[in-house]
Structure formats: C-alpha cells, structure tokens
Amino acid sequence: MVVKHNIMAMNSNRMFNLTNKSQAGSTEKLSSGYKINRAADDAAGLSISEKMRRQIRGLTQASANAADGISCVQTAEGALNEVHDMLQRMNELAVKGANGTLTTDDRSYITMEVRQLMSEIDRVQSTTTFNEQNLLDGTFAGKGLQVGAESGQHIAITIRNMCTNDLIASALAKGIFYQTNNNSPLCQKIDQPNPDHAGYPQGVTAYWVPQNSTYAKQEYWDKSTVQPWGSPGHSHLLGAEDLTIFHSFSFDAISDENIKDRLTTDYKVGATGGTEEALALDKAADVRYFQALNAFAKSVIFDVSEVRSDLGAIQNRLEHTISNLDNIVENTTSAESAIRDTDIATEMVKFANNNILAQAGQSMLSQANQGNQSALALLQ
Numbered sequence: 001m002v003v004k005h006n007i008m009a010m011n012s013n014r015m016f017n018l019t020n021k022s023q024a025g026s027t028e029k030l031s032s033g034y035k036i037n038r039a040a041d042d043a044a045g046l047s048i049s050e051k052m053r054r055q056i057r058g059l060t061q062a063s064a065n066a067a068d069g070i071s072c073v074q075t076a077e078g079a080l081n082e083v084h085d086m087l088q089r090m091n092e093l094a095v096k097g098a099n100g101t102l103t104t105d106d107r108s109y110i111t112m113e114v115r116q117l118m119s120e121i122d123r124v125q126s127t128t129t130f131n132e133q134n135l136l137d138g139t140f141a142g143k144g145l146q147v148g149a150e151s152g153q154h155i156a157i158t159i160r161n162m163c164t165n166d167l168i169a170s171a172l173a174k175g176i177f178y179q180t181n182n183n184s185p186l187c188q189k190i191d192q193p194n195p196d197h198a199g200y201p202q203g204v205t206a207y208w209v210p211q212n213s214t215y216a217k218q219e220y221w222d223k224s225t226v227q228p229w230g231s232p233g234h235s236h237l238l239g240a241e242d243l244t245i246f247h248s249f250s251f252d253a254i255s256d257e258n259i260k261d262r263l264t265t266d267y268k269v270g271a272t273g274g275t276e277e278a279l280a281l282d283k284a285a286d287v288r289y290f291q292a293l294n295a296f297a298k299s300v301i302f303d304v305s306e307v308r309s310d311l312g313a314i315q316n317r318l319e320h321t322i323s324n325l326d327n328i329v330e331n332t333t334s335a336e337s338a339i340r341d342t343d344i345a346t347e348m349v350k351f352a353n354n355n356i357l358a359q360a361g362q363s364m365l366s367q368a369n370q371g372n373q374s375a376l377a378l379l380q
Contacts, residue, residue: 009365012364012368013365027351033341034340035339049336049340052333056329059149063329066145066147066318068145070315072130073314076311083124084304086120094296115247121162121163137161137163155317165248170256170300176216177221179291180292214264238292
C-alpha cells in the first residue's frame with residue numbers, strides 16, 4: 001500500500017475526463033444539429049459536405065434564375081399577344097378595304113386606322129421592358145439564363161426586333177406575290193419567254209415587279225404563287241411602295257442583316273408614307289394597296305406566331321429545368337444531410353450512456369481516494 005501515488009484515482013480520473021469529453025461532444029452535436037462542427041470531427045466528410053453545399057446553393061439560385069427567365073418570356077409573349085390582335089384587325093381591315101362597294105373616302109378612313117395600328121405596334125415594341133431591358137427592339141439577343149451551378153450552364157434567349165419597319169422588311173424578303181386586278185404605273189411587266197409580247201397569251205407566266213421600291217431579290221421570289229396570264233387578276237410582287245401608304249419604311253433602319261441581304265437597295269429616296277399627308281399627297285387608297293396589305297398581314301402574323309411559339313417553347317423548357325433543378329437540390333441536400341447532420345436518436349443513446357459512465361466514474365474516483373485512508377490506518 002502506498003500514499004505517494006494513487007494509481008486507482010489517476011485511472012478513474014483519466015477515464016472520467018474521457019467520458020466528460022465524449023459527453024461534451026454529444027452535447028455540442030445535439031445542440032447544433034450537426035455531426036461535423038469542425039474539421040477535426042471528420043476532415044473528409046467536411047470536404048465532401050462543403051462541395052455539396054456549394055452545389056446546393058448554386059442550383060437553388062439557378063432555379064430562381066430560371067423562374068426570372070419565365071417571367072421575362074411571359075412579359076414578351078404577352079406583348080406579342082397584343083401585336084397579334086392588332087395584326088388580325090389589320091388583316092380584317094385589308095379585306096374590308098378591298099371590297100368594291102367602298103369609295104376612295106371610305107378607304108382613306110380605313111387607312112387611318114391601319115396607320116394607328118402600325119404606330120401602336122411600334123409603341124409596344126419600344127416600351128415592352130423587363131428589369132429595365134427592352135425585350136422587343138432587337139437588343140435582347142443572346143441573353144444567357146444561368147440555369148446551373150457551374151459556369152457555362154445557361155439557356156440562350158434571343159427575341160428579334162418587332163418594329164413595323166423590320167416586319168415589313170421580313171415580308172418583302174419573302175418575295176410574296178399577291179393577286180390584284182389593278183395594274184400599277186409603279187410596276188413593270190415581266191413575262192416569259194418574250195418580254196415584248198403585247199398580248200400575254202393564255203398560259204404565259206406574267207407578273208408585275210415594283211420600280212424604285214425595295215423588294216426581295218429575284219432568287220427569293222416565291223414564283224409558285226404566280227398565276228399564269230389569263231387567270232383572274234395580275235400577280236404583283238410585294239414592294240415597299242405598296243405599304244408606305246400605311247407606314248413609313250427605311251431600308252437603312254433594318255436591324256436584321258440577314259433580312260437586309262435578301263432585299264434590293266433601290267428604294268426611292270424621299271418616298272412618303274406613314275403620315276396623314278401621304279395619302280393626300282401622292283396616293284389614292286385604291287384596292288391594290290389593301291390587297292398588298294392583306295399579303296403583308298398574312299406574312300407578319302406568321303412571323304409573330306413563330307416568335308411566340310419560340311418563346312412558349314422556351315417557357316416550357318424552363319419549367320422542366322426548374323423541376324429538374326429542384327429535384328437535384330432535394331437529393332443533394334439529402335446526401336449532404338447524411339454526412340453532416342446529427343442522428344439525434346443515435347447521439348442521445350451515446351449521450352445517455354456517457355452520462356451514466358460519468359456518474360460511475362465520479363463514484364469510482366471517490367472510492368479510489370478512500371484507498372489512501374487504509375494506508376494511513378497502519379500508521380496509527
């Protein structure tokens with residue numbers, strides 16, 4: 001028996017300290033909810049968990065980005081819905097203006113409404129914005145929606161210029177022929193195979209091409225719609241001169257270079273159009289212009305439908321993107337939770353066990369300290 005060193009007390013104290021340390025760790029995990037509170041708890045697990053957290057937060061923001069993209073697309077598509085309505089009304093007015101029961105004055109009133117509709121299309125085009133960015137003036141091009149946690153994971157959105165000038169240019173670039181009974185001094189006759197033939201016999205292809213007016217280059221003419229000579233009406237190639245009674249047109253102002261490349265450049269300098277004075281100055285609102293307007297409206301309605309269809313497809317794609325992102329976030333969060341979060345049931349079992357061991361250790365430390373008292377009894 002010794003009194004210098006109390007080995008049993010030292011052993012009991014060491015085990016008691018280990019139990020207290022383990023108990024403190026369980027208390028920290030239970031109070032924080034995290035199994036890993038510092039790198040020392042699980043170095044590898046911490047590294048994996050932080051990578052998952054980066055991905056989760058990035059994907060969560062990407063989902064929000066896609067939702068913003070849907071709002072943007074819906075704004076543009078809603079504006080184009082109004083443009084569609086105005087074009088449908090314009091087509092209705094074109095059919096009305098071509099009716100032979102109307103007088104020139106009647107058609108002049110219809111022309112005024114068409115001009116107002118075209119001006120309103122331009123106003124919608126210039127004022128439709130999302131987050132202070134214009135959507136319909138051609139500047140919203142190549143915009144990438146960041147829909148992933150990594151760089152380069154984006155969906156591109158481009159909305160073409162929807163101003164009336166570009167819509168007219170698009171119609172002209174298609175080389176559209178329209179049927180009319182009215183010959184025009186602004187057009188030249190072309191037939192095959194003999195341009196000098198005066199009679200235009202039955203079956204000979206003959207059509208009228210605008211002079212001093214922008215229209216599609218010959219390789220883009222849609223000749224499949226041209227009726228042979230002798231059929232009702234004459235085939236006129238749609239030119240800018242046909243539409244300036246309703247709206248001004250500028251070749252230089254075309255924003256789409258692909259469209260511009262398909263057009264001639266011999267537009268008459270200083271041609272009037274788009275103002276109330278244009279009709280009175282140099283044009284009478286005859287049937288031919290309304291038949292040209294009919295061809296224009298049909299073409300542009302298709303163009304706007306194409307843009308709206310593209311926006312609708314993008315919206316559907318973004319909705320699927322959001323669903324996929326939310327699914328990835330959910331499953332990645334579940335995986336990160338398995339690594340990082342405290343299993344409360346398991347940790348409570350450990351905490352209760354350590355609590356019992358701590359009480360037992362404290363009791364044994366007290367008993368070990370009684371050992372020295374036995375040695376002192378021999379000295380009495």
